[in-house]
Amino acid sequence: MKKNFLRHMGLCILSAVMIFASGCGAKVELTVNKDLSVDEYSQYYLTEQEIAQLINHFGPDVVEEPFHKVTINGKQYSRVIQEKNHHKKGEAEQFFAEINKKYIISEGSAFAGMEDGTEIGEGNALLQEGVPSIEFADAVVECPYPVYYTNGKVRQDGRTVDFDLRKLKEGEKFYAVFDKSLYDVDKVDFTGVKNNGIYNNFKKVAIKSKGVLTYVDYQEIKADYSSNSNSNSESMGVTTDGYKNWYFGTDGVYKLQTKLLNGKKKTVKFTIDTTKPKTNMKNKTYKKGVKITFSDKIAGMKSATLNGQKIKSGKKVNKAGSYKLVLTDKAGNTKKVSFKVK
Template sequence: MKKVLNLLLAVIMAVTLTGCFGANMQIQMKSDGSGVMSYSYMIDSGVNKYIMSDPELKKELSGLTDFKQTKEMYDDCYYVCYTKEVPFSSPKELKKILTDSRTFNELFSPGSIEEDKEDTDKENEGLFSYVDIGADHLQAVYSSVNSSYQEIDDYNDYVNDNDFMDYQAMENSIFMRINITFDKEITYTNGSLSADKKTASWKIKLSEYYDTLLQASTSGKDVFAKDTKVPDIYPVKDGKYYPGYISILVTDNFGVKSVTCNGKKVPADYTVFKDGKYVIEAEDYFGNKAKKTFYIDMQSPKISGVKNGVIYKSERTIRFSDKYGIKSATLNGKTIKTGKKVSKNGKYKLVVKDRAGNTTRATFTIKKK
């Protein structure tokens, strides 16, 4: 997850104020592949004033001492911006900044460096999961940060103590703004284009469920890599039955555009808890689609005609059923079907298993006079 936005979330939670918060990335790409990248933390001016007046809250911004402070009006909100510029000598160097979290944090989020060093096993997930950039183009996948708040230690206590706050509304007020400027005019972009046609821009909300594909080029669409791989829906298998809840993760090498569960829009990481049939459908930004159908069944098969531990003095008829179907049923190790009649004296062990692996057992005895 993105520590740059976690900082803003932590401040919001500490202050318990509403307001606009965001981050702004600006890339100035020269024709030789070198350039300058700037990154800004954008904080609502009223909240920033409150933070500056409180010594404890002010510590939240202590890592930004070498950032230039400016003010900006954007989307009807007045911001105090903390900005830092870093030059890069090649697209390769810029790509590392964008895709490697430790490299990014060393430059733009100094308060996160020690935490990253302590967690040596952590993946270096950067702002972007995929980047192809050159002097004439950008194709990148900005990773969703929808679950960033889960990394904040006090989140659960905060929600319990402040249940009046609409957390979803707060998520919607936090954004990431990305801009790239080329020396030549942009001939294709899926973002917004500036008046001089040299800058492409995107605005992404924290509440966005999915990854975002960014494309901009001064030489048309043919420069972009093509993708024919369908999204991966993990870990479920098509047609399989599961005896408990399942956490689903949908991934794609070029970004997940949409995911639905039984026709309803859901996040790319989604958990289903209830019994039922589920159809997960996913699509990436190139129109590649994947679909998996699976079932959750946490109920054991039902049996009738016999009960565990009971001694019967007459013939019994064994019946069993399950909402999603029986996989196997054995009586003393031999396969049987529902409706099986048992009349001989003896001890019997019945084992019935459904397709999800739920099992019902009954041991009974027939002892006729």
């Protein structure tokens, strides 16, 4: 029980390290076997100050495990946890976004052994108490086959790769490739949207490629978070499960960007607009002349008609009568207003 509790504490701390780039350090050694099972040897480190904060947050029982003093890069740490685990095939996704006989790829934070949002939240509580900056976060991956392409450092055996997790930039992946032919693959397909497409519903975008995607991220060119009120979905904003399936639940203009092993980039740009055009006109009777204004924040206006005649924003109406205003944006959202002028 004590060992499991301490491992949970270590994962809390390390989750905080990987997500918020604060506190302590970690070394994770992984051996990927030919059957795609994975042997894990993890070591988590804290300074005395961080241990004190850990005790303050989780209570004195956490110190019953004996600490091992070590010096790394001239700085003294206490090794809080050493853990060995064997993960069967299909259980190693906690470390790798993809693992197969051609390549392995990870988002870096997966090496932290993060398991759920609760641990992340508990780790964050430590950060609020002032844990200092991360000093090191290293992963060593022993691969089952020779490595031909990687953004890590290959050792002399040709199969073991050292990764410094701090060097991972937003959207970048850590990878080791065993199949030379993957370098020549430069095709990427995006399903769910078309380039320069405009949509009036939220979208799931899947990325498909037989190659290795070393970078995947999105750019928010324009967004309207008030559109979240149009959705009953619990998934708002932009979310992803893994790195090849993306969910866009907020109105906006987006670019989903990828980079292949050979450096070639593939991008899809699209617009989501679930909101009707805005206008100052109401369904009511006006006692005097009016000036009609309208706009559309995301997709832009496609057409505007008043009693069937095209008009521009700023149109003045002084003549008494009944009017029907129809506004349509480029996503197909339509706003209709019926009003009278006396």
